[in-house]
Amino acid sequence: MCALIKQCEFIIANLHSNLYKTYNMPSISRKGIEMPESPIRKLVPYAEAAKKRGVSVFHLNIGQPDIKTPQVALDAVKNNTLETLAYARSEGSEEYRTKLAKYYVKNNIPVTADNLVITTGGSEALLFAMGSISDPGDEVIIPEPFYANYNGFATASGVTVVPVISKIENNFALPKIEEFEKLITSKTKAILICNPGNPTGYLYSEEEIEKLKKIVLKHDLFLIADEVYREFTYDGLTHTSVLSLDGLENNAIVVDSVSKRYSMCGARIGCIVSKNQEFIQTAIKFAQARLSPPTYALIASEAALDTPDSYFTDVKEEYVARRDTLISELEKIEGVTVANPKGAFYCVAQLPVKDSDHFAQWLLEDFNLNNETVMVAPASGFYSTPGEGKNQVRIAYVLNKLDLIRSVEILAAALKQYPN
Amino acid sequence: MCALIKQCEFIIANLHSNLYKTYNMPSISRKGIEMPESPIRKLVPYAEAAKKRGVSVFHLNIGQPDIKTPQVALDAVKNNTLETLAYARSEGSEEYRTKLAKYYVKNNIPVTADNLVITTGGSEALLFAMGSISDPGDEVIIPEPFYANYNGFATASGVTVVPVISKIENNFALPKIEEFEKLITSKTKAILICNPGNPTGYLYSEEEIEKLKKIVLKHDLFLIADEVYREFTYDGLTHTSVLSLDGLENNAIVVDSVSKRYSMCGARIGCIVSKNQEFIQTAIKFAQARLSPPTYALIASEAALDTPDSYFTDVKEEYVARRDTLISELEKIEGVTVANPKGAFYCVAQLPVKDSDHFAQWLLEDFNLNNETVMVAPASGFYSTPGEGKNQVRIAYVLNKLDLIRSVEILAAALKQYPN
Structure with missing residues (x-):
């Protein structure tokens, strides 16, 4: 139909x-x-x-x-002494990636600078991730409702979104694993989740992430998690990153952004995080083609890592x-x-x-x-x-x-x- | 072979x-x-x-x-008073596009704010242009040697680059029109030129642009011109934009950037220019999916328009x-x-x-x-x-x-x- x-x-x-x-x-x-x-x-x-x-x-x-954006980030840009606004390194400077890796380690995501590719917003992170793992006609399973622009990136990449419905009656909890399995075909390349969820506000439990782990390992799929709202969890609940689970090293891809964390949506700085080096090296080729993320925003984003708790x-x-x-x-x-x-x-x-x-x-x-x-x-x-x-x-x-x-x-x- | x-x-x-x-x-x-x-x-x-x-x-x-980047652009960022670094409008603010349209008019390119989509660098302008006009398997004819990243954007878009060789012996002048015509198939969507050329430094004459006009009109193709080096013409020669020719309104697409003009490669602000409104409206959908160009860089780019001659x-x-x-x-x-x-x-x-x-x-x-x-x-x-x-x-x-x-x-x- x-x-x-x-x-x-x-x-x-x-x-x-x-x-x-x-x-x-x-x-x-x-x-x-x-x-x-x-x-x-x-x-x-x-x-x-x-x-x-x-x-x-x-x-x-x-x-x-x-x-308000953290003052430390705003000040870094106001006090910059650049005379020539030059390109940055395509995948982000070693300094910024090293500092950013420490932020992830602090958040129970054990990665190094080599596991990161700095992008122009979470948007570009998603686009590079989709491009690196899927060709036109390939399928990505996404619990719906989902962030509307996933449709846009999928269309731009020629990828078919295969939705699996989550219900408002269940607060938009993870659909049953059998519902996912029914949808997996030879064209399925990944499951994509947003956690905590936009637009649902749903926070997946560790148990739910474990269920997804089993299914992606069984079917050799990527598990892409959009974790840009990582800090925004309420009622004493904590966030479980797909990168904090053992055994998902080759499968887990995190898409991230400074936009919401530091209320700097206009910076347009994001990040791809993965321990799968073949994937990271591929994403870097996409990054090289577009030359570099925006330099002023990199200054703000690196400084934002010093935002007080x-x-x-x-x-x-x-x-x-x-x-x-x-x-x-x-x-x-x-x-x-x-x-x-x-x-x-x-x-x-x-x-x-x-x-x-x-x-x-x-x-x-x-x-x-x-x-x-x-x-x-x-x-x-x-x-x-x-x-x-x-x-x-x-x-x-x-x-x-x-x-x-x-x-x-x-x-x-x-x-x-x-x-x- | x-x-x-x-x-x-x-x-x-x-x-x-x-x-x-x-x-x-x-x-x-x-x-x-x-x-x-x-x-x-x-x-x-x-x-x-x-x-x-x-x-x-x-x-x-x-x-x-x-x-050095023009001081007026550097100062605008240093003196900004933003407290929240917010998203910009997807296609760029009306103010910036209006001011930018005046720059084009001054350069013999008669366009209005509605003919412009502000992008994250010339890179994104090219990506949106390719995405808006071609599907996987479609072909774009490009005189080679050409800017290397055209290969990257074409691969990302699933588009096949069909090269037509220009020769160092001829200073890399436009190949003969018959050479283009030999290569046109039902899959050809556009001819893409870089003028003045990267990597060749070749500046196409008005006569050469007229030849391209004839061929794209005859075969209903787009003519995409990467004109990011517009200001850099030497020996008393002047630049001919594909948008300055009558009759190309539906076919001509200009890809532009502030990177080289104002020596601000790290800004990552570019622009798509076209009088074809169906094309512009399509490009805006790509722009909406990635939310907005970088806000600080927009401040710099708008101010850069006041750079003294x-x-x-x-x-x-x-x-x-x-x-x-x-x-x-x-x-x-x-x-x-x-x-x-x-x-x-x-x-x-x-x-x-x-x-x-x-x-x-x-x-x-x-x-x-x-x-x-x-x-x-x-x-x-x-x-x-x-x-x-x-x-x-x-x-x-x-x-x-x-x-x-x-x-x-x-x-x-x-x-x-x-x-x-």
Whole structure:
């Protein structure tokens, strides 16, 4: 069914493409046509139009925290003495990788500088990882809902995302191992998880990671873990990295980023971590082709490693308070179900609406409460199974408590008024 | 023959991959195996070893100028007042794109902010352009020798590079149009040129660009021009952008970067420019998936647009002096042929050696003149036709005149001593 819909979409896209062709246009690629729009950013024009009409918009759609970047990182850039802004080493300088390896060791991830490739954001880390292990037509199994841009990177790499559904009723826990095994084919190259999860906020237990270990070893697969929210675990729970398990040395790949850890999303510095040297050497070739990560951001990221522990204690406390506020306010609204996140700073909420894409756009175009409205990310873009998540939205709790309370108040009023 | 060699390489790579397989390793992708090493960077470990032995290395291998970045750009970053280093807009802010469009208009390229997508370096601009117009198996025709990383981006995108040879005897002028036409198939999506050329330094005339216009219009192809060296034209010659020609609106794509223009290679800010809105909207989807270009570098790049014209006059004067010095010194060496560059800051030199890969490595490993040696880029990596360029190297004239004179002196002494 899913395949049939995809085929229809492709035929339509091709017709569209051929239509242009008759006007003597060179044609866009199939992958360019299939490339999804970001569910987090596609409604930006509607938000901008609302703002032009004088309506304030609370941005719950994007994981852009209002938390300050550590001063030590900001200062390092302000005090830099570069006269020529030169290329950095493709895989990152030995100094930075050595210092970064110490951060990992401290976090129970026993790696050395040679196990790291510095990338331009977690985005590029994912792209290099996918490119290094999969060819067009290969498959990667991902529990869904998943970070929407995995679809984008998969399309860019020609890789097919094979979703395995996790349910809001189970708080989006790891699907049963049998569900994974059913999906493994000769084309399967990896299982990809996000832990703690974006958009679900789910934190996989050590037991769940052990289950994944067994399955990837049995089938010779890579296990890619997007661990960019490593620090953001709540309620006394701790994070288990796929690189902390013995026996996964050849299989485990961690994708990482400074974006969320230090609230420096605009730096665009990430990292690939793996003990599989064949994989690392391949990723370095991708890194060489694009020359180097951004030099100023490397200065900020290396300095950020000196951020005092108190920064993280404060930030975590703030996120827990925001989460508690958001969840308790959301649960007051009739018809709303929300998964309680144990990590990251997102939650998925099920709303009493039929089509959250339409609802999210309506919030920006047709609704306001005393000239204020909210922007949320429709969840359909976080699924690759057509039709899934149509009554869900992702909410990022990246605003302060008062703004969150007001945002939910607006959402509640909107739901009452929404014609559905 | 070329295809046969590629097939053998693939079989060997697969054997290698399968060997690992027997040890229960998940396997690297075909594209990962085929991904070329950078000819510019692959010898870096030998250079580092030489330095550890106390040998100074003159770096003629990489287009990393010693020219200072404009003060206005450096100051903008030093004086920034950001407290949270946030994401930028995926395609670049409207302010920056508007200001950048004015730069293009001033350079006889009539575009608006909507024709621009800001990228993370020229590298990403090329990657998004290739991804937006071609699928695995599609073909792009490129005059060779060409910028080595085109091979890397093509491999990453699954695109086949179809080379059309330009000759050192003709100073690397545009190959005859019939040579292009012979190579066009139903899979051809674009012709890609670099103008002024890296590694050749060749500057295409308006007449040559007109010839390319005819052929892309006749066959409905894109014409991608890498114009990152636009400012670097010498001897009173001027640059012709593919976007300055009428009638190419749907076909022309310019790939650009701040790296060379403002000597800020480490910024990693580039740009895609096209009047084809279907193409631009597709490229924006690729841009959204990777979230945003680096924020600090955007601050530097926007400020760099206020660089006074005198900066470019001085820089150009300096490069002309360097070029003249380098070429006249090289021509003194017996057996050396060198193409006289009219733009950019590279030249290709033909040396009396059989294998310039071996020679370049030997320079670093086994040779020094009073504890000094030079690093050059073997030209074979700038060709995709196997066996081509084996007696050529690319030399970047990014060092001052005295260093260039000394470098050629070292090269001359090395050629006398080299066992060949």
